Amino acid sequence: MSRTKHDNLLSLFELGLLPLFLLSLVYILSGKLGLMLALPPGYASPIFPPAGIALAAAFLAGRRTWPFIFVGSLLLNLWIGYQDQGNIGTTGALVATIIALASLLQAILGSAMLRKIISLPTSLDNSREVAGFLLLAPVFCLTSASLSVGGLFLLGLVDARELISNWVAWWIGDTLGAVVLFPLTMIFTAAPFTLWRSRIKTVALPISAVFVFFVAIFIKTSQWEYGDSLSEFKQYSQQSLMQFQSKLETQEALLAQTAALFARDGDDAVSRNEFARFADRSLSRYPMIQALSYAPRITGERRQAFITKQQFELAQFTITERNDQGKLQAAGFRDFYYPVTFIEPLSGNQEALGFDLASNPLRLTAIVSAKQTGALVASAPLQLVQEKQGQKGVLLFMAINPQDPYSGVVTSVLRMGEFMTQLLPEVSPHLYMRLTDAEEQSTLYDNFGPEQPRPLFSRTLDFGGRSYRLETAPTPLYNQMHRSWQSWGVLAISVLSTGLLSALLLLSTGYTARIEAQVADRTRKLRDSEFRWKFALEGAGDGVWDWDVSNGKVFFSRRWKEMLGYDKEEIRDSVDEWKNRLHPDDKKATLAALQANLDGKTPIYTIEHRLRCRDGSWKWILDRGMVVSRDHNGRPLRVIGTQTDITERKLHEQLVQRLAHYDALTGLPNRSLFDDRFRQHLTSAKRDKQMLALMFIDLDRFKPVNDDLGHHWGDELLKQAATRMQACVREADTVSRIGGDEFIVLLPSIKTLDDAFRVAEKIRLALSEPFMLDNHRICISSSIGLALYPDDGLDELQLLKNADTAMYAAKAAGRDTIQHYRNDMQLMGLKQALEPGGKDNLEL
Template identity: 45%
Template sequence: MRVTYRKALASLLIVVTYVISGKAALMLALPPGYASAIFPPAGVAIAATFILGNRALPSIFLASFLLNVWVGYSTGPAVSGISLAAALIIAVASMLQAGVGGWLLRRAIGYPAAFDRIRDLSKFLSLSVFACSVSASLSVAGLWALGVLDADNLGQNWFSWWIGDSLGIIMLLPIAMAFFGEPRALWRSRVGTVAVPMGLVFALFVLLFFKTNQWEQSDSLKEFRQVSEQSLNQIRTRLDEQEAVLAGMRGLFVHDANGYISRQEFQRFAQNILTRFPMIQAFEWAPRVESPQRSGFEAAQRREVPGFQIRERGADGRMARAAERSEYFPVTYVEPLEGNEPALGFDLASTPQRQETLEKSAVKGAVSASAPIILVQAESQSGILIMQSVRLKNREAGVVLTVLKVRDFIDRILPPASALLHVRLIDEDAQTVIYDNFASTPPEILFESEFDFGSRHYRLQTMPTAAYLKQHRGWQSWAVLAMGTFGVGLLGALLLLGTGYTARVEAQVQQRTRELKESESRLKELFENLSSGVAVFQASPEDDDFIISDLNYAAERINKVRREDMIGKSVADLFPGGREYGLLDVLRRVWKSGVAEHHPASFYRDGRIAGWRENYVYRLPNGEIVAIYDDVTQAKQLEEQMHHMAHYDALTGLPNRALFSDRLQQSMASARRSMAHLAVMFIDLDQFKPVNDTLGHDVGDLLLKEVAVRMQRCVRESDTISRIGGDEFIVLLPSMERGRDVMTVAEKIRYALNQPFELAGYEIHISSSIGVAIYPEHGDEDKSLLKNADIAMYFAKQSGRNNAKLFQPDMLKNDR
């Protein structure tokens, strides 16, 4: 019961310490990364596995999972599936890293551990740094796969993750050992001399980090605030310019005594302005038309715009003739017309938002902006209308207005800042976001400002982009904390060396004894479990033979004899084939020179065993000879099989084109030196395809095999027959001095192939067409010789098949 309670308490302590220290450390993470400059939980985890072993792993997994779920919850209103998956990946990676790190430290240093020698501390530092690559690699890869991390930042996040874990281990493991490590007496004495000084110095560096980080944050956001102010001024300036533009357009109508401006005059005026303001979707003129004037107005407009009528959007979303009401404000002129045709005839008074803007403009006599609306000519995005009332003779004559697609308007205004800022524009009166390119909802807005335009209130919010943060990232605070933590680790190392000197001296004898036993045990285990045979020899008194003094189990298996039957016996007695094999000569040379030798794979045979053996022989300092050897028979057989497959046709067993080409080149080189002759034949089977098509490929394969057998009976052993295609063969006849002899062989082959074949119950009749070329008369290069033999074979086919033709130069004139 007491043991169970202590285990539960240890698990709870691991979880609580891990989660709290981890949450604190993640507050130090550099945006937009996911890793901290120092991550103490890595030290907590490896310290736990180093002290408690693998039984600490479940607690580490739970702690890491809870910590990362907490982190995911703190960045959003709810824990998403991605957050849970990320937490699970990091938890598995953290557990594996703790397991690997603890195992490596226990393996390399042992436990209990005093950490009082430079060698042990060096192992601790190097192995900890190595182990930290586990979580960094698995976690960063997993978060990238989930889309949490960008590919551009993988290297940076991996490095900061790895550094954070490494520094966390260097810092936290000695402190954890001071409170919980063994030998307990030694580590208890180090609480005041190691743990407390390290903790105080580390706290100073953390304070310095926060101060440096505050300075960095403020400095890095200077340009962001300047660009944000510039963007705000740019937006306000461009909107104010719309007010001036509408005032000028209003003056165009007011200056005419009757308030009449033709469509062409409006077009010229608007086009001049559009060249200065390309971000404007359209300029429009919407006259006030009272209900009794409607028919006449529509008729007048149809003279210029066929089919013109005053329209509105119906409940089904389609444009239809406007319902009867006391007055209308139909869009009559619009520039540019292209892309804005649906707006012609649309009654601005047909929707509440537009009607409200009309009323404001009429009452105030000033520019009024509409609430965000769905534009008639661009239903895919929202826009705003900026209206200016036109009064003639103290009565409302209509409105001139600018149509803005907000997204296009803002994008055209702010392209230089787009790589640095995320921008959000909010219509405060409508409580509607009218432009937003934020990547996600930030926990706080770093810049926002309100402004008024057109009797409406707007709020501009900006945040730096990931590119801005990456470009303006400061590493001073991170470097301060990293170098400070590393310095604390070095301080701890010096304190450990100083406090552990006496304990090391007392434990040295026991430690060395234990190491010797462990080393002997490992070597014995290695010797016995090697898959290669190992035999130890001593020179006989006469120095002409060697006595076997020891061998492992693999040697028994390879030599097919028991150990007790080999130890004490001479090599000459146990391996009678050793002289021919060369084993005794190798043993003597190595014994005399002391230089190791590799005896390459050779075939050994005696009355007991036979096979290929490969040996590596060397001499021990005490004069004994060690032979490490393997049975490579299967490998040699596989090598020979692969060689055969690479050079011979799988169906007929004849040499393939590659082997034939090699033999042809060798034969031509020999013939060239001795001024001799050789011949090549191209043989193509006649009527083979009908056999394949009617009797099947199995019968066709049997036929090809029998063809190969018959042709081999017709040539000498020094000749080469090769199958180069489905029913095509080449024959090499070296040392053929007379063309008549060559044609005799060709005729012999032709006759053999013309005889019936009895295969699979069928009597099969085929023939062959054979082309012959002789070196050097018909070609002094392999390619030309083969080509001319092929041409001669073609003439044999053209001459009725079932014949052989010797190449003649005039065949080239009729070469196909």
């Protein structure tokens, strides 16, 4: 056996190590592309190309490919794990190994099952093999989905609530990858090479283009679903923002009440007990308050007297501040102080009692601003004196008497973590939240978690002289509750359709290859034969021609001439004779197809065209041929072919086409053809912002014609009525009979309502003229309902309904009239008025 012949029986994977290393590389790259479409948490892809690539490799070369499939899968999953986590730990390596083993086992089982129904080398060109592959693919793809998702579940990487959805997604992804990529991989790697490579243009390119198109539809549908799933999230976020702002305004109201207490009675007139009772009532109404306090302004000269007075009630009271290490200590001497004198609740806030608010620049700035503006002022984010848990806080300040520079301030203390947690308990399972002081770029609250998803909602609000930014993102629970499978349904249907198309193309190209091989074998046997009539007999009744390209002479068989109406008369044995008989509309395409065969671009010349017969008529011919010999430069020397009379088939096709789209009685377009034109014209009208008119026409007093003269004359009347209506419209308009004596007229691209009325009036007048039926003078009329796009409807259904409504209104108005649809027309009321008997009663 020669090396060339031997190679044609081996797959690409069996010819050396390089293709096997390429197998691992292609596995990794195609897998990465597939996983870019994966659902969170990133394991299950809607299509996984390596499933088909690995299957084809194991099917073609068996055990030689197993290590490379395993390595490709292992490296792919290690890569994905490293990207997700930033490192490869023990768990990541274990996950990669489990998935690689599952993928290898699936390829081994799948290839073993396929080899029972498909023998090697294969052309995969018969229905049994193709159907067997399509039916087995979903079965052996259960392997990786079950083992991989099961392993991830046992490792705690897949939640029990997402187990089924991930398993289904994994199974679908592998199945679609196998259905699409298995035949594409075979095209580039399988033997016999000549046949499989010939399918690159006829199978691989069309399937790849269609598949990419459907994946694009999947991505677009997924984006639409994702946007739709976020509608409730946006409502939650907006609700949270409003509640946050409302609670902040509550703080302002409380501080205003507290300031009023001291302004009314004077700074020194309110006792500690009175403040405690006031604060207790207020805090019970406002549970979101962490602490409410009062701080008078104390000068340096009054410091000791003030401390002594407070120690009568609280023996340990003193004015404090924090040192550089953050520890509380006695405050140093200053010109003035704002010590926290009253604070409620006292429990948990003891360290804040006596703390000098003016000792901290941030607090002092807020106090000065509150006294200058007379409004509530919020401090920058700061560490609270009484805070033990590390959460940041905000102090809200309000001056008791802004006009008095010596008056004190009241404050509200907010621990922002507790404030946010208590604020939105009902939405917290659905939302991640982050609250940031926009000026300081300091985060006050953040529960986004370690995965740190991208915020999808961000709003800024102003309060207390500062700006705050609230950001939210949906939690995994929200995404799970709002997950949609519509895009997956689209992808499954689309890619399965692609798989079926692939199967059809494989079958058709395989059949073509067999026919080409048979023709080539036959022409080789006849190349030097002089027994042309034997070839004509083998043509099974077809005409035969034999063209000597070098001199332009063509031998035409007896049957070839008979097809064109010739018996004894001869036809010139010249290729020009044939060219001159070609129909003008078919000549260009026919000669181009013949030249492509002469140039070696196509193996067989095949085309349908018309030839002029002896009597001047035209016959449809199926012309086939091929070059059977060439010179040493590759120029064609001899071409042999056959021609088959397909006129009857063409006429039958035309008849079937006409019966499918035209009314058998009147010859008008039927409802199917009308609907198609209606959709096209309505799409054009929407795109070009043009008007379109639709008319429902019903013949008045038609029923008596059928009853008195019989259905034969009724049919004749319908034919004449159809002819008159067609004479009233433009070539671009459509008149259609939809049943009985009912017609529809479509007027695209009209300018005004008057244009439509003019055409309707022409039709009404034409139908009111007497009809002559076998010396019977028949007079009828018509009721016409008119509806316009876009005024009376935006789609086919609404326009048809409204035109029908207007037609019934015309009936009710006395017949022989035209009615334009109005909103006050009640079709159902009109129909009920006509019952029993319906419209026929009005005819009588």
